[in-house]
Amino acid sequence: MLMPSIFGENFMDDFFGFPERYFGRTFNTTRMMQTDVAETDGGYEVTMDLPGFEKEDVKAELKDGYLTITANANKNNDEKDKNGKYIRRERYAGTCSRSFYVGENISQEDIKAKFENGTLKLNIPKDEKPEVEESKRIAIEG
Template identity: 40%
Template sequence: MSNLFPTSRDFFFPQFFDQAFDSFFTPMTQPNVDIEENDHSYVVTMDIPGMNKEDINVTYNNNLLTIEAQQDHQTESKDLTTNYIRRERVCSSFKRQFIIENVNLKGIKCKYKNGVLNIYLPKNDQVLVENHRIEIE
């Protein structure tokens, strides 16, 4: 209903101003992650297109899986023949953390291919009881 009657904003700020300002305030997006649990392992699958394997860091410490990446592009181009009209791919980074318990550290495997990161986290053979009630004497 608000679009039926023009407001003063419509007269003073045409649509191209909206598009220009929106590009400054685009929300940061995190890569999509799937975490699958089966009887013997956890499998983490994350979409990270456009990154190099060297730009990705995966760690597991104290039941916390951390996946982070940073990719920097040079902002100044020495090539005088390149005339950018718009340049948005300057720097991209993210950090995701997940609590995953009961992992055998020696069997963790990680693979990055075609923009998809796959992490295999085998479970410990010992069964941990999570809610054990302690009798009060």
Template identity: 35%
Template sequence: MANEIQRRGNLFDNLMNMRDWMNDDFFSDLTPAADHMKTDVAEDDKAYQVKIDMPGFDKKDIHINYANNILSVTGHRDTFSDESDKKGNILHSERRYGQMSRQYRLPDVDRSKVSAHYENGVLTLDLPKKQASDENDSRIDID
């Protein structure tokens, strides 16, 4: 009885591993930006900080936009040259070219104070939040 349960467990584990492998392989071409623009987003009371891995991009080919509480980051790479094998005997290539884009919902950013820095393939964005002020208060007191 114990061997039968163990065989069923192993079969189940093997089926789940196969399903994961098939999903990874099937969906990998549908979401290239998510695969290649790995992101960390941190938040405190005063700001957001976003770090995005964008190795191989030139700074001039990275475009950042913030509108309607959405941060959009787009990177474009026309081509890349690989002189390592002049005969074209590449067995496997995961490097991509083209356009990659990601969007992040980050409400209440003070657009005038946003800063961006790109170094060693990592784009770092500091996005200060708008400070609450009396003039933006929508509360109406009742007399």
């Protein structure tokens, strides 16, 4: 039996998906920056999907133990006919970012990053925390 999509995964798609359904636009923010994190022997491998972005649009920054990935897009798809009149004008500008705590002892040189075919891959070593010395009690006389 077919059920209305209001009973599906995300009933808000019926309301907020209206322009895409009827006007053919396919911008879907739920697929932006989907991230997989896998633990390896020496650290973590992070794979992030950034469809539609170029390498120049992506920035990775490490500050206070937090790794922040930011993707910034500014697209302009102007099409003109032979007389120079616009047939279609579409613009998109937007920014998305994600942050991950990687540890205070990780430096920028420790993290390796590669961007290929809309996918960012990061290799992040584990933050080896220095061992904390056990507290020893001092006897108080009196």
